[in-house]
Amino acid sequence: MSVEQAASEEFEGNVTADPSYFRIFFAATTPGGVLEYKDQTQENGGFAADFTQLTQTVFKPAPLNASVxxxxxxALLAADGASGNLVYIRESRNQDAPERFAPPQDLGKPDGVPDFLDTVLINGVTGRQNVFVTSSAAGNAIWWKFQNVNTVKMETITVVPPGTDTPVEITVPVEIPPSQPWADWQQLPGALCSITATQNADGRIILAGINADSVPYMNMQSSDRPLLPEGWLGWKDIAGGLTGFEQLVCGIDGNALVHIFARIGSKIYIMSQQEVSSEQFSSWALFASFNAPVQTMTVSVSSNNGLYLAAQVGSGADSPVYAKYQTGGADDNWSAPQVIAHVANDSALLLQPNADTSLSLFALETGTGDAAVLNQLTLAHWSATWTPLGGPLSAIALTQDVTPNPS
Structure with a gap:
């Protein structure tokens, strides 16, 4: 289904029904291109035993993104296995719909982009979805696409004022869906291999990424023209004298300050926003140092409203996962690094909050494709054993499911 054929229900305004529950939604693609998912069977509980195939479309094993x-x-973002086009899939707003998910929407891909090195799906300043991609072609161009906002037109309607039987005509503003649900692909200046994003406290998007020379950059939407390429402040080299950047992750804490974490060899560094929604960040500070290279890391908001970072250190079977978190909820005080788990083997890691704000740590083994989850018991303590989720899987993505649905 093309974007032009997409149902307009997504653009009809906000839903007012209260959520009936809050569950973690676990999406995955298999090496064969099957897109599937499973939910927690109840709030803060375990997951369904089996996966449900979401659509008959065959997708590429990666990328895969999840959002709301x-x-x-x-909402999910994946790449069609035949065309390579990005595909956007969201839950149907109609609770009586025969299928839980609306028909997939083909977002295409930018001209001259054979494949994607990295993709991001995130809500923007308008509340609607934004997609960012980096190209595998020479030059590693950065492209952007977003859902258009509703337009407003004046419409004359007839009403009967309270206390009278006489109808009168009044002219009122009425929201109507955009003629084109998604904007065209727009190229942002610059070149990156990996890209990550978070929202500023005021809703503007902050992008961060690393180029082919392992140099990190950051960019932020300006407030005056957030839906145009010129509405960005421009890429800023944030290396700060460090070299060899391997991964960036970012998050916003309970004080509404954005933090960026960098992985370089056996060390993790941190830089923090100086004021809420400010363009200014601190210099890099050493966050943690280990006796082996850091393989990967992930960050999330924790139960005390502060940020929580987890990282696999070392490589191979039984590698430790270290954690470090803001002890005051949203201040500059952090716990000492501590081992919270061991992974079966090298793994991609993702943290996701539960309904009760405790965290779940998800691990996808890069060798076998087996996925598992570990549950947090208290801020500093985790379950002793992982719960298998299935496999083999090629990519996983997590988000929250806060809307009623039948399954």
Whole structure:
């Protein structure tokens, strides 16, 4: 289904029904290109035993992103296995719909982009979805696409004022869906291999990424023209004298300050926003140092409203996962690094909050494709054993499911 054929229900305004529950939504692609998912069977509980195939479309094993729409519905981004086009899939807003998910929307891909090195799906300043991609072609161009906002027109309607039987005509502003649901692909200046994003406290998007020379950059939407390429402040080299950047992750804490974490060899560094929604960040500070290279890391908001970072250190079977978190909830005080788990083998890691704000740590083994989850018991303590989730899987993505649905 093309974007032009997409149902307009997504653009009809916000849903007012209260959510009936809050569950973690676990999406995955298999090496054969099957897109599937499973939910927690109840709030803060375990997951369904089996996966449900989401659509008959065959997708590429990666990329895969998950998010929520402005109304709280699950949304996914994957790449079509045949065309390579990005595909956007969201839950249907109609609770009586025969299928839980609306028909996939083909977002295409930018001209001259054979494949994607990295993709991001995130809500923007309007509350609607934004997609960012980096190209595998020479030059590693950065492209951007977003859901268009509704337009407003004046419409004359007839009403009967309270206390009278006489109808009168009044002219009122009425929201109507955009003629084109998604904007065209727009190229942002610059070149990156990996890209990550978070929202500023005021809703503007902050992008961070690393180029082919392992140099990190950051960019932020300006407030005056957020839906145009010129509405960005421009890429800023944030290396700060460090070299060899391997990964960036970012998050916003309970004080609404954005933090960026960098992985370089056996060390993790941190830089923090100086004021809420400010363009200014601190210099890099050493966050943690280990006796082996850091393989990967992930960050999330924790139960005390502060940030929580987890990282696999070392490589191979039984490698430790270290954690470090803001002890005051949203201040500059952090716990000492501590081992919270061991992974079966090298793994991609993702943290996701539960309904009760405790965290779940998800691990996808890069060798076998087996996925597992570990549950947090208290801020500093985790379960002793992982719960298998299935496999083999090629990519996983997590988000929150806060809307009623039948399954």
């Amino acid at each position: 729409t402005q109304e709280g519905y699950v």
